[in-house]
Amino acid sequence: EPEVTQTPSHQVTQMGQEVILRCVPISNHLYFYWYRQILGQKVEFLVSFYNNEISEKSEIFDDQFSVERPDGSNFTLKIRSTKLEDSAMYFCASSKEYNSPLHFGNGTRLTVT
Amino acid sequence: DQQVKQNSPSLSVQEGRISILNCDYTNSMFDYFLWYKKYPAEGPTFLISISSIKDKNEDGRFTVFLNKSAKHLSLHIVPSQPGDSAVYFCAAGVDSRDDKIIFGKGTRLHILP
Numbered sequence: 001e002p003e004v005t006q007t008p009s010h011q012v013t014q015m016g017q018e019v020i021l022r023c024v025p026i027s028n029h030l031y032f033y034w035y036r037q038i039l040g041q042k043v044e045f046l047v048s049f050y051n052n053e054i055s056e057k058s059e060i061f062d063d064q065f066s067v068e069r070p071d072g073s074n075f076t077l078k079i080r081s082t083k084l085e086d087s088a089m090y091f092c093a094s095s096k097e098y099n100s101p102l103h104f105g106n107g108t109r110l111t112v113t
Numbered sequence: 114d115q116q117v118k119q120n121s122p123s124l125s126v127q128e129g130r131i132s133i134l135n136c137d138y139t140n141s142m143f144d145y146f147l148w149y150k151k152y153p154a155e156g157p158t159f160l161i162s163i164s165s166i167k168d169k170n171e172d173g174r175f176t177v178f179l180n181k182s183a184k185h186l187s188l189h190i191v192p193s194q195p196g197d198s199a200v201y202f203c204a205a206g207v208d209s210r211d212d213k214i215i216f217g218k219g220t221r222l223h224i225l226p
Binding site for chain 2: 102
């Protein structure tokens with residue numbers, strides 16, 4: 001069964017550094033998402049992306065965050081200047097149709113020191 | 114602002130018995146609801162969904178019940194199996210408006226031998 005893949009599985013970075021989290025959504029999916037889960041807390045929506053543009057973003061997704069679909073397969077989340085509170089598990093997800101169930105990747109654990 | 118609440122952080126159930134996971138929501142605009150299951154080190158996996166036009170949806174051992182007047186839904190797993198031990202997330206969305214879903218904090222289900 002097709003899967004959403006995320007790399008790396010664990011990223012450690014210093015505060016203030018830029019990180020790029022990578023995702024390869026399922027190939028025939030059209031809607032792409034980033035969610036995050038801070039340890040012990042709920043899974044939070046960050047951003048959704050469709051037709052090469054952001055369709056919705058949460059208040060968490062401020063100017064330090066950006067997303068890109070640089071080619072036909074990758075979907076990336078960039079955090080420009082990481083803060084300690086950005087430490088979390090970041091999940092990429094994709095769906096085939098609007099509001100159909102999301103398929104999640106296994107996540108990237110980001111640790112900001 | 115917890116729009117989707119799962120008030121039980123954990124639940125233990127004997128193998129073979131029924132597991133009942135509960136979820137409450139506050140946003141009356143929500144009109145579709147989903148349950149996701151998450152194993153350690155993996156992303157959430159879609160389990161079952163229900164639209165607000167129905168009050169019950171069944172898929173094998175999994176049944177979701179929706180009580181709109183009480184803004185409450187529940188997931189029943191019967192009979193419970195060891196592989197059901199996981200974290201279960203309730204999620205809700207507005208079908209006609211948003212392309213994001215809001216997750217609860219999750220309930221960790223332990224199936225006891």
